[in-house]
Amino acid sequence: MTEILRVENLAKSYGTFEAVKGISFTVREGEMKALIGPNGAGKSTCFNMLTGQIRPTRGEVFLDGARITGLPPRVIWRRGVGRTFQITGTYQSMTVIENVQMALISHNRRVFSLFGRARALYRTEALALLDRVGMADQAERPCSVLAYGDLKKLELAIALAHRPRLLLMDEPTAGMAPSARIALMQLTADIVTEEGLSVLFTEHDMDVVFAHAHHIMVLNRGELIADGNAAEVRANPQVQDVYLGGGMLFKEIDHA
Numbered sequence: 001m002t003e004i005l006r007v008e009n010l011a012k013s014y015g016t017f018e019a020v021k022g023i024s025f026t027v028r029e030g031e032m033k034a035l036i037g038p039n040g041a042g043k044s045t046c047f048n049m050l051t052g053q054i055r056p057t058r059g060e061v062f063l064d065g066a067r068i069t070g071l072p073p074r075v076i077w078r079r080g081v082g083r084t085f086q087i088t089g090t091y092q093s094m095t096v097i098e099n100v101q102m103a104l105i106s107h108n109r110r111v112f113s114l115f116g117r118a119r120a121l122y123r124t125e126a127l128a129l130l131d132r133v134g135m136a137d138q139a140e141r142p143c144s145v146l147a148y149g150d151l152k153k154l155e156l157a158i159a160l161a162h163r164p165r166l167l168l169m170d171e172p173t174a175g176m177a178p179s180a181r182i183a184l185m186q187l188t189a190d191i192v193t194e195e196g197l198s199v200l201f202t203e204h205d206m207d208v209v210f211a212h213a214h215h216i217m218v219l220n221r222g223e224l225i226a227d228g229n230a231a232e233v234r235a236n237p238q239v240q241d242v243y244l245g246g247g248m249l250f251k252e253i254d255h256a
């Protein structure tokens, strides 16, 4: 599989405190990779360095072989790194389809006017994206009335509108019921397989991680202590220490 993302010795310090301590990893085309770790391990800091929100103290990031380290977020986004957030960022006053149309307008760099042609622009493409995430029947509803799980699906459609090569998902299932979590991640996995994009996601729910990630990385106190498949990560003594020591989730790992 082709390598999409390569991270080399990436680090971030806040004053004398090193939040991320020189981590290296890759993400391949068509791969769904999880980045897990206890609270404060450095997951968000790592994501923010990949998207350009935070400038690394040292290290390099390459997308498709091209160096993107320290580039502005807008440029990295244009190069194909998309992101979804824990808190959904949709425009509540607009309909579902208008939100996707806005994303398509922005992706295609069109100047928009909500009272003009924008209402017709990219309607077919927007409907196709909504159909892809199972939301076509809700296209004309205002976002403000959507259930939380549907907002997450809409956010996925919006992220896909930018045709990302790599999609970073920040705790995609936070706040969702267990059955809805599995459904959203299955939908994401299907899209990854069909479109050949890559997903790197953080997640606290180990059922979701072990059910859907092809590979799992474990970050602890800024250090990458494991990077492998589910069996390798489960068998890693350092991972067992971190999670058993914290009294967390080993039961869940066992039945995964």
Ligand SMILES: Nc1ncnc2c1ncn2[C@@H]1O[C@H](COP(=O)(O)OP(=O)(O)OP(=O)(O)O)[C@@H](O)[C@H]1O
Pocket: 014, 019, 037, 038, 039, 040, 041, 042, 043, 044, 045, 046
């Ligand atoms: N702007 C900042 N200034 C100082 N310290 C920071 C800053 N941002 C994060 N940190 C510290 O860096 C460490 C890593 O934080 P980070 O938010 O990346 O962890 P995380 O793994 O995403 O945690 P969580 O799972 O709780 O979101 C934490 O100790 C945090 O307190």
